[in-house]
Amino acid sequence: MGIALERFYLYPPIGAASPALLIRTLRPAAPNAAQPAVDYADDLADAKADLIVRSWMAASGVDEPRAPAPIGECSPLLDADAPEERALLAFHGGELELWWTFDEARPYCIEIGPGDGDEPAFWRWLDESVDDRAGARLRRPATRLRVRLITEADVGLVDEPLLLVEELDWMTSEEFDRCHRRGGLAAMTSAPRPTTPDATEEEHRRVKLALVERALADDLAHEDRRAAAFRCGELARFDPSAALSLVERLSASARAGDDLEGIAWALGYGLHHLRGAPGQLELVDRWRAQATTLQRAVLAKLDELDELDAPDDLDE
Numbered sequence: 001m002g003i004a005l006e007r008f009y010l011y012p013p014i015g016a017a018s019p020a021l022l023i024r025t026l027r028p029a030a031p032n033a034a035q036p037a038v039d040y041a042d043d044l045a046d047a048k049a050d051l052i053v054r055s056w057m058a059a060s061g062v063d064e065p066r067a068p069a070p071i072g073e074c075s076p077l078l079d080a081d082a083p084e085e086r087a088l089l090a091f092h093g094g095e096l097e098l099w100w101t102f103d104e105a106r107p108y109c110i111e112i113g114p115g116d117g118d119e120p121a122f123w124r125w126l127d128e129s130v131d132d133r134a135g136a137r138l139r140r141p142a143t144r145l146r147v148r149l150i151t152e153a154d155v156g157l158v159d160e161p162l163l164l165v166e167e168l169d170w171m172t173s174e175e176f177d178r179c180h181r182r183g184g185l186a187a188m189t190s191a192p193r194p195t196t197p198d199a200t201e202e203e204h205r206r207v208k209l210a211l212v213e214r215a216l217a218d219d220l221a222h223e224d225r226r227a228a229a230f231r232c233g234e235l236a237r238f239d240p241s242a243a244l245s246l247v248e249r250l251s252a253s254a255r256a257g258d259d260l261e262g263i264a265w266a267l268g269y270g271l272h273h274l275r276g277a278p279g280q281l282e283l284v285d286r287w288r289a290q291a292t293t294l295q296r297a298v299l300a301k302l303d304e305l306d307e308l309d310a311p312d313d314l315d316e
Contacts, residue, residue: 004029004166005075006089009049010100010110010147012071014062019095020071021056022112022147023049024088027075029167037168040180048152048163049073051189055155058192072102072110077129084114084125091201093149101142103134115144153204156193161207163188167234170211172218209238216246225254229263232270240277243270248283251295260294268301272309 004026011021027045030037053067078085087096097115099122102108111130113122119142127135157163162179165171171179178184212234219228229250235243247267254263274280284302287295 002029002032006078007045007049007073007075008088008112009070009073010112011053012068014053014057014060014068018060019146019148021053022093022098022149023052023070024093024149024151025049025052026152026164026166028165031168036180037176040176040185041168043180043185044163044165047185047189048157051193052150052152052155055192055195056150059195070108072108074110074112076112084116088112088114088149090149091151091153092197092199093151093154095146095148097144097146099142099144101138101140103137104139105137111138119144153199153201154195154197156196156199158199158203158207160188161211164204164207165211166208170215205238209235212238225250226259226262226266229266229270232267233273236270236273236277240274241279244274244277244279244283247271247274247298251292251298254294260297264294264297265301267298268305271298271302272305275306 007025007027009023009025011023013020025045025048028041030041032038049070050067057064057067076088078089080086080089087094088098098112099115099119100110100112102110111126113125115122117125122142126138130138152164162171162175162184168176175184179188212231216228216231216235219225219231228246232243232246232250235246247270250263251267254260271280271284284299287299291299
């Protein structure tokens, strides 16, 4: 599980008149080859979910020192461009209906989906992302449930930037050691946080951009141009202009002793994620007219990635 994933945790109601709670946290990207990093990524998502529930309980006047155990968790494949899935990916949560079921062999493994259709529509939706063997183990019929979705934006986390990392390599080795091995994660999530109905996406973006910029500065200070090249895709999500400048800077500063193939792939990936950003097409056109050997390799990688994302031709 190397990529960053939206993880959902279903909790029972915290009061007689309350809906069930659905907590959404981000499980950060972690290299599969590094088991401690994978373990910490999972621990971070779990700890944030527990913190969010405890914070919501405190704000609701529920005087309990611990959160209830979650009913189960999942990481469904959701598309922000699909209207029926948009509510599950909203920046702030709210009450909504969903369908849910669970794996009869592993009840903690649940599946959720949009609740605006009927049950057959839910199973058709689920069939697109669950293989036949896993689907055969799911409890039928599914249950329609009203939940209160609570997101990371609904609870004040911005004052602890390390709770908002989307890539574990945004952390320094010292921070990782402190959080993973020396109780730092427990300390950061020990006390309930205030709810933040007025939190903005811009606030969260600034915190994450600062983490990316810090990691990038360290890459450049160590002249690790390959690592810096891979930051282009991350930087593109928060500051497209800076990412485009970084692509051009690295394409001009790479040296013969660098991993040029890796740099070309990373810069091509960065340009791919910058499609539609001001200046991207101008840079690509300029390189196509007159490019260095490395820039031609970058454009080749860009073309490969663009072709993979191109919609299939429809039969007439």
